[in-house]
Amino acid sequence: MIHKTAIIDSGAELASDVEVGPYTFIESDVTIGEGTVIGPNVNIKSYTSIGPRCHIHTGAVLGGTPQDLNFDGGKSYVTIGANCQIREGVTINRGTQPDSTTEIGDDCFLMALSHFGHNVKLGNKVIVANGALLGGYVEVGDQAFISGNCILHQFVTIGRLAMLGGGCGASKDVPPFCLMKPLEANKIIGLNSVGLRRSELSKDDRQEIKEAFKILFLSGLNIRPAVEKIKSAYPSGPAYELAIFIDESERGICVM
Template identity: 55%
Template sequence: MTIHATAIIEPGATLGENVTIGPLSYIQAGVTIGDHCTIASHVTILCGTTLGDRTQVHAGAVLGDTPQDLAFLDEPSSVKIGNNCVIREGVTIHRGTKAGSMTLVGNDCLLMANSHIGHNVKVGDRVIIANGALLAGYAQVGDRAFISGNCLIHQFTRVGRLAMMSGGCAIQKDVPPFCITRSLSTNTVMGLNVVGLRRSGFNEGQRRELQQAFKILYRSNLNISQALEKLESEFTSELVRELCEFIRTSERGLCKFIK
């Protein structure tokens, strides 16, 4: 274990094996840091935060601070960050706003510089969130999604698995799994995330099936209920079932299609 002489580790913080903590970092009581983690300089990690094994936190990040929510009553809540994550400079992750609630970041995630994860957000595994992206309270991001630079995600909004938000776009409605949004736009999708699907090992048949499902959903002149009924009657694969389940559970509605 390597702890710089100027770092402050309060009694009651739990550090795993082979942890490195840099100059002027502050680890509050009630923090748990897993094995083989590296904490750079000027990092603040506050009570209720748990870091998984082999996670790296770069300079200036603040993890587990109180939520930016006027309804917050200073009750105990938490942040949990998974294994093998990389949290770059200036990232902020706020803890849950209600008593006993949690903000969750999965395993193998990359959170680039100055991105923000608001209270009670749920981020899946192998998610990339690029520089300056902002996720408001209770937003959800599915596994292997890619959130590009300076994207804005409204509170309670969902981004499906393997979806990609292009740079500078904003959403107040849900982005279905496997889709890609249009840059510098609001609440729009422009097609499937074909590159992401290919890189994730989806074969040609699976990609073709998702393209057919996308056409029914967005380019068939059917409303959402009619498209959903058609999808469920014509497809039986797990991928289309996942898409249908996401649609059925949407509370904010779906992003619209623009060519």
């Protein structure tokens, strides 16, 4: 199960059925869960934890020190959940501050050459396509889809079930359920209708989101009164989630 050319530090903890490909290097203080497959030429650095049934492909570097001048060499972490696919050349950096963590949720699919900076937090079932770059402290909600070559500024938050079109940039927060225009910055063009239909949301929930979207972007109201109108009309559920996301945004949100 472990290729003879792989180098695994005695301080690493691997489940008994983990597979490790040729020329892979695994440092001390690494844990890898059962059923996980590590491909060839992978580098897994110290303080990295990988859950069960993941597949790490050729050339990935997991747990590298953060690309942050504030990093002082303290112990920080990368945690990767269960059932994740991490494709060729993906890089995931540790947190900057001591004891902080870069977190990848369960069932995530991280495609080739995507990068996840220090202290990034991905929810569950997030898909990130080839070449996307996530700066430090970016947070991504469950089931979001980030298309190829997107650029996410540090500290940006991406809401649940949002979709970012290919090559777009985000320096402001992207509200849940929204669709960003390809090849432009901070531009919303509608709802992620396909993602909403494929999700667990009911027909009534999807209709509620559509009505809230109209209030927010198509009613002619400014953002603050639009948010208050949504909260008044929908005191719970996904529309309320959308309103609260905007309430809590520190960077401001992308707009149409």
